[in-house]
Amino acid sequence: MATSSRYASILPGERLPPWLRRSVGNASDLATVQGVVKQQRLHTICEEGRCPNRGECYAAGTATFLLGGPICTRSCAFCQVEKGLAPMPLDDNEAERVADAVQTLNLRYVVLTAVARDDQPDHGAALFTATMAAIRRRNPLIAIEVLTPDFWGGHRDEGAAVAAQRERLATVLAAQPVCFNHNLETVERLQGEVRRGATYSRSLALLQTARELAPSIPTKSGLMLGLGEGRDEVIAALHDLRSVDCQRLTLGQYLRPSLSHLPVARYWPPEEFDSLAEIARDLGFAQVRSGPLVRSSYHAEAS
Secondary structure, eight states: OOOGGGTOSOOGGGSOOGGGOOOOOOHHHHHHHHHHHHHTTOOBHHHHTTOTTHHHHHHTTEEEEEESOSEESSOOTTOOSEEOSSOOOOOTTHHHHHHHHHHHHTOSEEEEEEOOOTTSTTTTHHHHHHHHHHHHHHOTTOEEEEEOOOOOOSOSSHHHHHHHHHHHHHHHHTTOOSEEEOOOBSOGGGHHHHSTTOOHHHHHHHHHHHHHHOTTSOEEEEEEEOSSOOHHHHHHHHHHHHHTTOOEEEEEEOOOOSTTSOOOOOOOOHHHHHHHHHHHHHHTOSEEEESTTOOTTTTTTOO
């Protein structure tokens, strides 16, 4: 994968093919959600990540809230979210404001994700539980999915780090989300370049531990294509996900957020996404969303 000149320019091959040119959706749906999010001083990965499906999801009564502020302590090379080693202090009222926004927007299905907060003792686990509790106080029938970081770190000793990760994960799962999501993001060979601070094996272990701790809660993971991976590597990753009993899968095209991010190595055509979806279903995934514009929360409510 070419990364010369620190991703200096958009190459002709990166210009969007026809199947990726899509309207962001109904302007009124966008404006309504954006207005409430701004009023409540919140962040959504829909907006921070400039998701191409946000209009469709907003219209369907779904949104993905980004907890922990707008600055992430990790520096993944694909992600639009701002990075920094010293993020702002946690906002004690964030959970209530998210709950207010969910109520105002009359959302039926909410996805909660978060920036990595490696600066916090629990790495942000309480952000998820507090927000789930606040939402349910207003409407216990709202379905809540969580998309978490790996909760890794804080201990030099490997055994202590594993135990701490398990404890943080158990805290989140005890709040009974309807689905636990943690993205593998890319194939094993590309992890170091793409996911700085995370590892392939730790992510698989997190998903496996989630199944052990809460077997009634479905697990989910996703991969971005177009970072230089080969088809065989993608299929190997699908096998690895099934080996830890991951039940739901999303496959989507990586789109370069800016010139400072990794370039797109290849745009996978829709028919190849369809082929991979068929393979995934044959491997035993219960739910598969696969397509160029699919993202982690795309049609999350259709479980």
